[in-house]
Amino acid sequence: MLKLDARIKLLNAAIEVVRKQGYAATSVDELCKKAGVTKGAFFHHFESKNALAIAAANHWSETTGALFAGAPYHAPADPLDRVLAYIDFRRELLRGTPAEFTCFAGTTVQEAFATNDDIRAACKASIFGHAETLVADISQAMRHHKVKGDWTALSLALHTQAVLQGAFVLAKATGDAAVAVESANHLRRYVELLFNRSTKDKSK
Template identity: 65%
Template sequence: MKPSARAKLLDAALGTIREKGYSATSVDDLCARAGVTKGAFFHHFKSKDALAVAAADHWSETTAGLFASAAYHDPADPLDRILAYVDFRKSLIDGEIAEFTCLVGTMVQEAYGASDDIRGACWRSIAGHAETLEADIAAAIEKYNVGGITPESLALYTQASIQGAFILAKAKNDPGVAIDMIGHLKRYIELLFKPEGREARRP
């Protein structure tokens, strides 16, 4: 089955918007990259903003598949699963910057004030992914007897740290700085759950 124009446009959007930003990406850019015409674009999306919302949703589904099938869910200990997630995020940082950075994190900075639909789609993507971490965090909080944080808050903080790491990588034009930043995130989680000299509460 040959890919439809709609699917090709969505894939083109993931790449082009991460390279050039949302506003700087023209409808013609997307059509050229997807190999379709403008008529096809506006047949499938009623506006450029509507494509952005669809692209954010497409991004959510794509990344959800990637993370659901990843190996970081395997460890028996919930803290180990969280740390494996962080390591997995670190391992994804490779190659061109536009290939490992986050579509919705890029897009929401430009669109939050102009389109509530786009902003909402980006938030759903970020918050929805963060939610997939909450069960492990809640289990680790229970097992290691940690107070003062909520699973939701820490899950969102992992995403904030990673988004910030991407910004620094773009600014320095160096993926290495993003890896270094995520190292701090990992250290925070380790310190939070395993302070020196204390062991986990044995069940």
């Protein structure tokens, strides 16, 4: 029978291994071993290691995109509640080891931003593309709650991603999710304060 899954197995292996030990420290042989395929399969599907990184970043965008699209935080009627529910959802994802809950794009872009512009662009597209899915809810929340400031919905959306990426860094430094959860709590509190929402029902 024809096996078409070598490519997918390699992409999943890349996301798993690179998040744990970084991109440059991960060899092609190691990925092949993890994926259970040979080097021939690797270079059949990807013309280079860098090409795999780009494909893996796109794969990461797709899988996480599907996860967030199907998440329950879109349910509330009030757009602000949706934004707060998003932050809660992100906080709930902070479980297990840092290698398990951190971001492939954020990890990879730190290593490749100055040396490979295609990888940098693919990682940027992943992070910024996700941020853009938050803009509609934030914009509606600003109008609905009559909030105006010298900041835009996009800048707040990107700030949420900055907080999460930074929380990942601190979690890696400690080896524990706790410090990341604390930052997510601060992020939630910031949004509550921006929109004058009482902080009483926070699930901390």
